[in-house]
Each structure stands twice: as structure tokens, then as C-alpha cells.
Amino acid sequence: MLLGFHEEELRxxxxxxxxxxxxxxxLEICIGTGxxxxxxxxxxxxxxxxxxxxxxxxxxxxxxxxxxKWRRVELIQGCAEYLPLxxxxxxxxxxxxxISYFSNPKRALEETGRVAKPxxxxxxxx
Numbered sequence: 001m002l003l004g005f006h007e008e009e010l011r012x013x014x015x016x017x018x019x020x021x022x023x024x025x026x027l028e029i030c031i032g033t034g035x036x037x038x039x040x041x042x043x044x045x046x047x048x049x050x051x052x053x054x055x056x057x058x059x060x061x062x063x064x065x066x067x068x069k070w071r072r073v074e075l076i077q078g079c080a081e082y083l084p085l086x087x088x089x090x091x092x093x094x095x096x097x098x099i100s101y102f103s104n105p106k107r108a109l110e111e112t113g114r115v116a117k118p119x120x121x122x123x124x125x126x
Contacts, residue, residue: 007035011035011036012039014036014094014096014125015036015039015040015042015043017123018094018123019121020044020091020092021044021091022043022044022045022046023044023045023046024043024044024046024091025046025047025048025049025090025091025092026040026044026046026047026048026049026090026091026093026094027049027050027090027093027094027115027116028048028049028050028051028093028094028095028096029080029083029093029094029095029098030051030052030053030095030096030097030098031051031057031058031061031075032052032054032057032060033057033060033061033064034050034060034061034070034073034075036094037050037064037065037068037070037073038068041070045072046072046091047072047073048070048072048073048074049073049074049085049090050074050075050076051075051076051077051078051080051083051084052075052077052078053077053078053080054077058075058077062075079102080098080099080111080112081102081103081104081107081111082107082111083112083115085115086115087114087115088114088115088116088118089115089117090115090116090117090120091116091117092122092123093112093115093116093120093122093123094122094123094124095108095123095125096123096125097125097126098126099124100126
């Protein structure tokens with residue numbers, strides 16, 4: 001239980017707040033082990049991209065992706081302050097439980113805005 005929420009309830013609440021549509025492209029900054037991917041798939045068949053600075057977390061996420069046969073999921077090693085992504089490509093972006101660890105949160109938010117499409121929905125929780 002996290003802060004009065006069960007993990008599944010928290011993930012459902014956060015992903016639901018993203019208001020994901022059927023073909024939306026999703027970016028999760030600090031994807032970790034990819035535990036939100038199945039929740040995104042309830043709403044979209046679009047591309048899901050996960051960025052994480054930790055090679056170990058990405059390795060675990062890749063293992064899960066293979067085990068569960070996740071499709072249209074791409075993983076990229078990188079930091080939130082300098083996202084290795086093109087501008088204006090994501091419909092929905094999530095930063096969860098990580099912004100307090102960023103060396104430059106303002107820069108990370110600017111990068112988030114850069115890669116998000118105009119009128120994209122960005123959800124941040126800590």
C-alpha cells in the first residue's frame with residue numbers, strides 16, 4: 001500500500017487521468033520496470049515509449065516486455081533533462097514518482113513540453 005492507495009488502484013487512477021485515446025502515442029519518463037504498460041494498453045494500441053536513465057531498470061522492463069509479448073513498446077536510455085527524442089510526437093506523457101530526483105526539474109519539464117504535441121496531456125505525480 002502506497003500513501004493509502006493499493007498499487008493497482010494508484011496505477012489505474014494515474015493512467016485514467018491521462019485520458020488516453022485509442023491511437024495515442026504515450027511517453028513515460030522514468031519507466032522503471034514498465035509496470036504501467038499494461039494499464040496503457042487498456043486504452044491505446046499506439047506506440048509506447050519508455051525512457052529511463054537506469055540501464056538496470058530498462059533491462060528489467062525489456063525482460064517483462066518479452067515475457068508478456070508487449071507490442072509497440074520502445075525503450076530508450078536517457079535522462080529527463082535531455083530527452084533523446086524528436087519534438088511534438090507524443091499525445092500523452094507521464095512522469096511518475098521521479099521529478100524530485102531530477103538534477104534540473106525545470107529543464108525536464110521544458111523537455112517534456114518539447115516532445116509533447118500541442119494540446120497533449122501531461123500527468124506528473126510524485
